[in-house]
Amino acid sequence: MGFLLGFAATLLAVVLIVQIIRVFELTSKLSGNDQSKVSFKDNRTRAFSWLLFMIWYFALFIWVVQKWGPLVLPEAASVHGETIDFLFNLNWVIILIAFIITHLVLITFILRYYARPGSKAEFITHNNKLEMIWTVVPAAVLAVIIIYGLKTWDEYNGDVAGDAINIELYAKQFDWTARFAGDDDQLGKANFNFINTSNPLGLVTEQTIKIRIQELNDQIAELKEELNHVPKDGLKESQKLAAIHHKETQLSKIHAFRRNNELAKNAAKDDKLVKVEFHIPVGRQVNFSMRSQDVIHSAFMPHFRAQMNCVPGMVTRMRFTPTITTAEMRRKTGNPEFDYLLLCNKVCGAAHYNMQMNVIVDTPEDYAKWLAEQTTFNAKLMATLGLSETDNQLAQNIQ
Amino acid sequence: MSNTAHAADHHAEDHHQETFISKYVFSQDHKMIAKQFLVTGMFMATIGMLMSTLFRIQLAWPGEGFAVLNFFLGDKWAPEGVMDPNMYLALGTIHGTIMVFFLLTAGLSGTFANLLIPYQIGARDMASGFMNMLSYWLFAASSVIMVLSLFVETGPASAGWTVYPPLSALPQAMPGSGLGMTLWLVSMTLFIASSMIGGLNYIVTIVNLRTSGMSMTRLPLTIWALLVTAILGLLSFPVLLSAALLLLFDRSFGTSFYLSDIFIAGEALDYNGGSPILFEHLFWFLGHPEVYIILLPALGLTSEIIATNARKPIFGYKAMIGSILAIAFLSFIVWGHHMFLTGMDPFLGSVFTFTTLLIAIPSAVKVFNYLTTLYKANIRFTPAMMFSLGMVSTFISGGLTGIILADAALDITVHDTYFVVAHFHIVMGFSAVNAMFAGVYHWFPKMYGRMMNQKLGIIHFWATLISGYGVFLPMHFLGLAGVPRRYYTNSEFPLFDSFIDMNVLMTVFAIIAALAQFIFFFNFFYSMKRGPVAPQNPWRSNTLEWTTPVEHIHGNWPGDLPVVHRWPYDYSKPGKAEDFVPQIVPLEEGEVDGEH
Numbered sequence: 001m002g003f004l005l006g007f008a009a010t011l012l013a014v015v016l017i018v019q020i021i022r023v024f025e026l027t028s029k030l031s032g033n034d035q036s037k038v039s040f041k042d043n044r045t046r047a048f049s050w051l052l053f054m055i056w057y058f059a060l061f062i063w064v065v066q067k068w069g070p071l072v073l074p075e076a077a078s079v080h081g082e083t084i085d086f087l088f089n090l091n092w093v094i095i096l097i098a099f100i101i102t103h104l105v106l107i108t109f110i111l112r113y114y115a116r117p118g119s120k121a122e123f124i125t126h127n128n129k130l131e132m133i134w135t136v137v138p139a140a141v142l143a144v145i146i147i148y149g150l151k152t153w154d155e156y157n158g159d160v161a162g163d164a165i166n167i168e169l170y171a172k173q174f175d176w177t178a179r180f181a182g183d184d185d186q187l188g189k190a191n192f193n194f195i196n197t198s199n200p201l202g203l204v205t206e207q208t209i210k211i212r213i214q215e216l217n218d219q220i221a222e223l224k225e226e227l228n229h230v231p232k233d234g235l236k237e238s239q240k241l242a243a244i245h246h247k248e249t250q251l252s253k254i255h256a257f258r259r260n261n262e263l264a265k266n267a268a269k270d271d272k273l274v275k276v277e278f279h280i281p282v283g284r285q286v287n288f289s290m291r292s293q294d295v296i297h298s299a300f301m302p303h304f305r306a307q308m309n310c311v312p313g314m315v316t317r318m319r320f321t322p323t324i325t326t327a328e329m330r331r332k333t334g335n336p337e338f339d340y341l342l343l344c345n346k347v348c349g350a351a352h353y354n355m356q357m358n359v360i361v362d363t364p365e366d367y368a369k370w371l372a373e374q375t376t377f378n379a380k381l382m383a384t385l386g387l388s389e390t391d392n393q394l395a396q397n398i399q
Numbered sequence: 400m401s402n403t404a405h406a407a408d409h410h411a412e413d414h415h416q417e418t419f420i421s422k423y424v425f426s427q428d429h430k431m432i433a434k435q436f437l438v439t440g441m442f443m444a445t446i447g448m449l450m451s452t453l454f455r456i457q458l459a460w461p462g463e464g465f466a467v468l469n470f471f472l473g474d475k476w477a478p479e480g481v482m483d484p485n486m487y488l489a490l491g492t493i494h495g496t497i498m499v500f501f502l503l504t505a506g507l508s509g510t511f512a513n514l515l516i517p518y519q520i521g522a523r524d525m526a527s528g529f530m531n532m533l534s535y536w537l538f539a540a541s542s543v544i545m546v547l548s549l550f551v552e553t554g555p556a557s558a559g560w561t562v563y564p565p566l567s568a569l570p571q572a573m574p575g576s577g578l579g580m581t582l583w584l585v586s587m588t589l590f591i592a593s594s595m596i597g598g599l600n601y602i603v604t605i606v607n608l609r610t611s612g613m614s615m616t617r618l619p620l621t622i623w624a625l626l627v628t629a630i631l632g633l634l635s636f637p638v639l640l641s642a643a644l645l646l647l648f649d650r651s652f653g654t655s656f657y658l659s660d661i662f663i664a665g666e667a668l669d670y671n672g673g674s675p676i677l678f679e680h681l682f683w684f685l686g687h688p689e690v691y692i693i694l695l696p697a698l699g700l701t702s703e704i705i706a707t708n709a710r711k712p713i714f715g716y717k718a719m720i721g722s723i724l725a726i727a728f729l730s731f732i733v734w735g736h737h738m739f740l741t742g743m744d745p746f747l748g749s750v751f752t753f754t755t756l757l758i759a760i761p762s763a764v765k766v767f768n769y770l771t772t773l774y775k776a777n778i779r780f781t782p783a784m785m786f787s788l789g790m791v792s793t794f795i796s797g798g799l800t801g802i803i804l805a806d807a808a809l810d811i812t813v814h815d816t817y818f819v820v821a822h823f824h825i826v827m828g829f830s831a832v833n834a835m836f837a838g839v840y841h842w843f844p845k846m847y848g849r850m851m852n853q854k855l856g857i858i859h860f861w862a863t864l865i866s867g868y869g870v871f872l873p874m875h876f877l878g879l880a881g882v883p884r885r886y887y888t889n890s891e892f893p894l895f896d897s898f899i900d901m902n903v904l905m906t907v908f909a910i911i912a913a914l915a916q917f918i919f920f921f922n923f924f925y926s927m928k929r930g931p932v933a934p935q936n937p938w939r940s941n942t943l944e945w946t947t948p949v950e951h952i953h954g955n956w957p958g959d960l961p962v963v964h965r966w967p968y969d970y971s972k973p974g975k976a977e978d979f980v981p982q983i984v985p986l987e988e989g990e991v992d993g994e995h
Binding site: 013014016017020023034035036038042043046047049050053056057060061064068069071072073083084087088091094095098099102103105106109110113114115119120121122123124125126127130131134135138139142145146149150152153154155156157173191192193195202246249250293294295296298300302303305306307308309311312313314316317337338341343344345346347348349350351352353354356 | 484485488558559563564565566569572573658659660661662663667669672673674675676709710711712714715716717718740741742745748749752753756757759760763764766767768770771773774775776777778779780781785788791792795796799800802803806807808809811812814815816844850851852853854855857858861864865868869872873876879880881883885886887888889891892893894897898901910911914917918921930931933934937938968970971972973978993994
């Protein structure tokens with residue numbers, strides 16, 4: 001269907017161009033070929049074609065507003081978002097006024113001053129007073145926008161509330177993980193050297209330290225064994241040596257964690273990792289910290305007017321206080337399927353277009369209930385390894 | 400005087416010794432180099448335009464098979480006519496790179512700086528003909544490499560035209576970051592060298608080779624714009640060069656300028672201590688002035704064309720120069736507005752919000768001056784004038800939405816959405832393209848000694864303006880609904896899928912816009928060979944290029960160089976027989992020159 005449509009459109013366009021060119025060849029033969037002059041008749045036609053264009057342009061604008069205006073973002077669902085929306089509307093008013101006035105002036109001058117028999121231009125070079133006015137007026141309007149804009153920006157970047165919920169958003173190609181603090185109300189340490197299949201966020205706990213040490217020791221031993229079977233002084237040998245060096249460096253970093261982070265190392269144990277969908281309570285500030293595993297991503301939650309890049313090698317932050325629950329928003333938008341979205345808004349690779357997560361805004365009670373149902377990181381880890389949480393077989397293996 | 404006469408003789412001798420190679424290939428003549436830039440730019444733009452048509456087809460009919468996609472992209476990138484997501488990103492990346500750099504930087508500045516600088520200041524040629532030739536051939540080489548990168552097995556660079564690392568640095572992150580990205584960097588390095596050599600030459604020529612009487616305040620606004628553009632390029636392109644070189648080091652030699660703490664493809668990488676944000680700072684330190692490297696020449700060309708065809712001096716000549724300088728200065732301290740959401744200090748964001756919004760003031764002054772130039776004018780609607788007025792409309796329509804993007808608080812919601820795409824395509828792409836067409840229609844007689852057909856020009860204009868707005872006006876609403884750019888399809892989000900009919904509309908307009916350009920191509924190449932021979936001064940213009948013979952000669956003027964007696968905007972001056980007074984006409988007794 002699409003193909004046929006495209007084909008038909010192309011065919012039509014080609015026919016159109018051929019026709020235009022034929023008309024052109026005929027007229028250029030007839031019109032005496034002076035292409036440096038514009039006849040008064042043509043000049044008039046062209047001036048009035050601008051009028052038609054302006055009508056079309058404004059009509060298109062109105063049509064687009066009517067047709068797709070209702071599909072733009074619904075009202076902001078966060079405290080600071082309301083201020084942003086107000087600023088947005090203020091800007092729109094100014095923009096529309098400037099847009100309409102300048103275009104009306106443009107079409108007026110075109111229709112009033114197109115060359116016609118006997119018409120002459122007036123020699124006007126400048127007018128200091130006028131120029132002063134149209135420098136000062138935009139400056140004054142901009143001053144208002146700037147002052148109000150900076151105030152709003154400050155509000156968005158305001159302080160963390162005392163009772164804020166700390167959530168980590170972890171981005172990788174091509175999905176999100178949200179990490180909630182456990183009963184200790186603390187997000188445990190994480191480091192990329194700890195990442196493996198059982199620990200995709202690289203959380204640092206007693207167990208993950210041991211697992212990684214064991215894993216790396218095994219890999220180093222394996223590489224050293226392989227080293228015996230490759231020819232000496234060759235490329236293969238230097239590759240193996242580099243790989244061993246790389247693993248040993250990682251190992252020493254992990255040992256450093258073991259030595260330096262005795263206090264923090266278990267804070268991650270009761271953290272809760274969720275995918276696909278996460279919940280937050282209405283009316284309480286959510287303080288997001290963000291990390292990325294591989295490339296730059298951007299955590300964009302349009303309905304909350306919130307966005308921040310996730311940059312490998314650093315932790316970025318943003319926070320907002322949701323004001324409308326998902327259930328309420330579904331009523332307001334009349335869409336029973338409505339969900340708040342977290343989407344990736346910095347190109348991150350092939351599946352960038354489908355890196356999303358749903359956000360559910362709950363009542364505080366529902367949120368507490370949902371959070372209590374989530375399993376902790378450590379419980380999941382032990383389950384993956386086929387161990388019970390109290391088992392210390394792992395510890396013995398590593399000694 | 401005898402020196403110049405000697406020089407003229409000398410040039411006349413050269414004329415006889417020219418071979419095909421020295422005249423058409425390794426030419427050192429500014430007029431030929433201008434034409435080389437224009438035709439190369441048009442060739443690259445055709446590729447860029449075709450790419451946009453292909454990815455627009457994917458956006459309108461996601462996942463459907465199209466023979467045309469398979470035809471252009473082959474079985475690897477469009478099996479059964481369905482575009483591969485990596486190829487979608489690659490097309491967007493190369494489309495952006497080509498349009499921003501190859502068409503609107505080299506194609507626009509390269510063409511009109513080379514053509515107009517010697518002509519309009521009254522010089523025999525550029526200060527260094529050899530450097531000028533080198534500038535073109537570096538550009539040609541960079542174009543060839545960019546085109547070649549389309550054919551490597553892993554595909555061309557795909558990380559977006561801004562090539563942010565780590566995505567662009569790691570072949571594990573996407574196939575396009577393999578050889579394709581290396582070629583992109585090599586091509587851009589040559590491009591930057593070309594730009595800098597060209598820019599240096601433009602500045603030296605304008606500063607040193609102005610003819611007698613051509614003071615800075617008698618320069619046409621085109622020359623002012625091109626001068627300031629060259630200075631911008633010279634100050635900002637070296638920063639992009641270092642950004643590109645450091646990225647090349649990270650990719651090929653294992654340095655960690657931009658990379659740190661990365662785990663990808665099942666492995667923790669060795670990079671330690673770098674920051675991708677450093678790249679963004681370096682990139683946008685060029686990237687924002689780059690917007691004005693594109694826009695200022697466009698504004699310069701339209702100033703000249705509007706004054707000529709309004710038969711009236713450009714309103715507020717000195718204010719126009721002032722606003723060019725103000726825009727140029729401010730363009731260096733606003734780059735951070737591309738990075739509000741990278742985690743940089745919010746206070747820094749405030750500073751960049753402030754400086755960015757300041758740019759609106761000189762831009763507004765320019766718009767008001769254009770409009771006032773039309774007041775009590777005697778407007779003649781040549782195709783060039785139509786495109787110039789189109790540029791005034793697009794500059795307003797696109798510029799105004801910049802107020803929203805400049806505001807850090809509002810940028811949170813529209814950053815990296817289609818709102819941005821709509822904004823910069825109208826204000827930068829569409830405006831500059833309008834101005835470039837205006838320039839080609841206006842100076843075609845000077846370039847090829849023949850006239851282009853007006854009627855076709857007008858049809859081309861309306862088709863372009865209407866379809867251009869047809870694509871980009873609705874697009875703002877996608878952005879306001881929160882639809883991110885660089886998405887292979889919006890169909891994964893039920894919330895965005897309701898825009899599918901808008902995507903179809905935009906694609907239809909995009910295809911019409913692309914086809915409309917063939918009217919231009921036909922008019923261009925047909926008129927080049929068979930157009931009516933141009934009179935010496937077809938538009939009854941004041942500037943010096945129209946005092947040269949229609950047939951191109953080495954050294955531009957057959958005898959002595961012209962002497963300039965007045966500013967270039969004496970149109971419809973009271974007490975004159977004609978409605979224009981060329982710059983070479985001496986002032987009468989008691990006549991005042993310039994603004995008064």
